[in-house]
Amino acid sequence: MSKRTIIPFGPQHPVLPEPVHLDLVLEDELVVDAIPRIGFVHRGLEKLVEKRDYTQFVYITERICGICSFGHSYGYSECIEQLMQIEVPPRAQYLRVIFHELSRIHSHLLWLGLMADAFGYEALFMHCWRLRETVLDIFERITGGRVIFSACNVGGFKREVSNNQLAGIVTELEKLQQEYKTISKAFLEDSSVKNRMVGIGYISKKDATMHSMVGPFARASGLAIDERLDKVGAYGELSSFVPVTSEDGDCYARCAVRIEEVNQSIAIIKELSGKIPDGEIMNKPKGKIDKGALAMTTLEQPRGQAFYYAKGNGTKFLERMRVRTPTSQNLSGLVAALQGCEFADVPVIILTIDPCISCTER
Numbered sequence: 512m513s514k515r516t517i518i519p520f521g522p523q524h525p526v527l528p529e530p531v532h533l534d535l536v537l538e539d540e541l542v543v544d545a546i547p548r549i550g551f552v553h554r555g556l557e558k559l560v561e562k563r564d565y566t567q568f569v570y571i572t573e574r575i576c577g578i579c580s581f582g583h584s585y586g587y588s589e590c591i592e593q594l595m596q597i598e599v600p601p602r603a604q605y606l607r608v609i610f611h612e613l614s615r616i617h618s619h620l621l622w623l624g625l626m627a628d629a630f631g632y633e634a635l636f637m638h639c640w641r642l643r644e645t646v647l648d649i650f651e652r653i654t655g656g657r658v659i660f661s662a663c664n665v666g667g668f669k670r671e672v673s674n675n676q677l678a679g680i681v682t683e684l685e686k687l688q689q690e691y692k693t694i695s696k697a698f699l700e701d702s703s704v705k706n707r708m709v710g711i712g713y714i715s716k717k718d719a720t721m722h723s724m725v726g727p728f729a730r731a732s733g734l735a736i737d738e739r740l741d742k743v744g745a746y747g748e749l750s751s752f753v754p755v756t757s758e759d760g761d762c763y764a765r766c767a768v769r770i771e772e773v774n775q776s777i778a779i780i781k782e783l784s785g786k787i788p789d790g791e792i793m794n795k796p797k798g799k800i801d802k803g804a805l806a807m808t809t810l811e812q813p814r815g816q817a818f819y820y821a822k823g824n825g826t827k828f829l830e831r832m833r834v835r836t837p838t839s840q841n842l843s844g845l846v847a848a849l850q851g852c853e854f855a856d857v858p859v860i861i862l863t864i865d866p867c868i869s870c871t872e873r
Contacts, residue, residue, distance in 0.1 A: 594806035603667035618813035667793035712860035726815020738811035
C-alpha cells in the first residue's frame with residue numbers, strides 16, 4: 512500500500528514567476544491531488560473605488576498587473592463607457608486594439624522565456640526576452656512607459672500615434688517575426704522539449720468545458736472560445752478572425768497555441784494599422800454616474816477572458832468595482848491537469864496556465 516505524502520510547492524520556487532502555493536498530495540512520485548492556496552499578495556485594489564473617482568481609477572486598474580496593465584485599463588474603460596453610454600471615437604478603438612495585441616505579444620514572449628528557463632535552456636530564455644524588448648521599446652517610445660503606459664482612459668486613447676509611427680511599428684514587428692520563426696522551432700521541434708511536454712498535463716475538451724477554462728489553456732483543449740469573436744471595437748473591423756486551437760490538450764499544445772497567437776497578433780496589428788481612420792482619439796467623459804447604474808464587460812487578455820463589473824452611486828465615485836481574471840478561472844483546470852502527473856512534471860504544468868497571481872489576488 513502506497514503512503515501518501517503532502518509536499519508544499521511554492522510560494523517561493525525557482526520556476527514560479529509569482530507566489531502561488533500548492534499542497535501536492537503524492538503517492539510515491541505520483542501527484543494524486545493538488546490544493547491551491549492564494550492570498551500572498553492581496554492588495555485590496557477594488558476597495559479604492561471609494562477614494563478615487565471613475566477617471567482616476569483607470570490608473571489603479573493598470574496596476575492590477577504589470578504584464579496585463581494595458582488590458583486592464585482597456586477593459587475597465589469599456590465598462591465605464593457602457594455605464595455612461597460614451598461613444599469612443601473610431602481611431603481610438605483601433606489604437607486600443609493595436610496596443611492590446613502588442614501587449615499580448617510581449618506577454619507570450621515573456622511566457623516562452625519562462626518556459627525555456629524551466630527546461631534549463633537559458634540561452635533560449637534570453638532570446639525570447641530579447642525579442643520582447645522590441646515591443647517594450649515601442650511602448651516606451653510612444654507612451655514613455657515600459658510597464659505602465661497610461662495611454663487608455665475612459666472615452667478613448669490619451670496619446671496620438673501617427674500613421675507613420677504605426678507603419679514603423681509594423682516594420683519592427685516584421686523583423687521580429689523573422690527571428691521568432693527560428694525560436695519557435697526550438698520549442699516545437701526539439702526532442703528534449705517534446706519529451707517534457709507531449710502527453711503531459713492532459714485536459715480533454717469535455718474537462719476543459721466542465722472546469723470553465725479560458726484563454727490558450729482552454730483553446731489548447733479544443734475549445735474555440737475567445738472574446739475577440741464578439742467583434743467589440745476595432746475587432747469588428749478585421750477581415751476575419753479564427754481563434755488558434757488544438758485538440759491535443761497537453762502542455763505541448765498550450766505552447767503551440769501561444770506561439771501561433773503571437774503571429775496572429777502581428778497580423779491583426781498589420782491589418783488595423785493599414786486601415787485606421789483619421790479623426791479624434793478622445794471623447795472626454797462629463798458628469799456623474801447614475802445611482803444604481805450597472806455595467807459588465809469582458810475582454811480577451813493574453814491569459815484568457817477577463818470580466819469587469821461596475822456599479823454607480825450617483826457621484827463620480829463607483830459604489831462597486833469587480834474584476835475576475837483568467838488565472839482565477841483556470842486554477843480549477845490546473846488542479847485537474849496536475850492530478851495523475853509525475854512530481855517532476857509539476858513545474859512545467861503550472862507554467863502552461865501562465866499563472867498571474869498579481870491579477871488573481873488584486
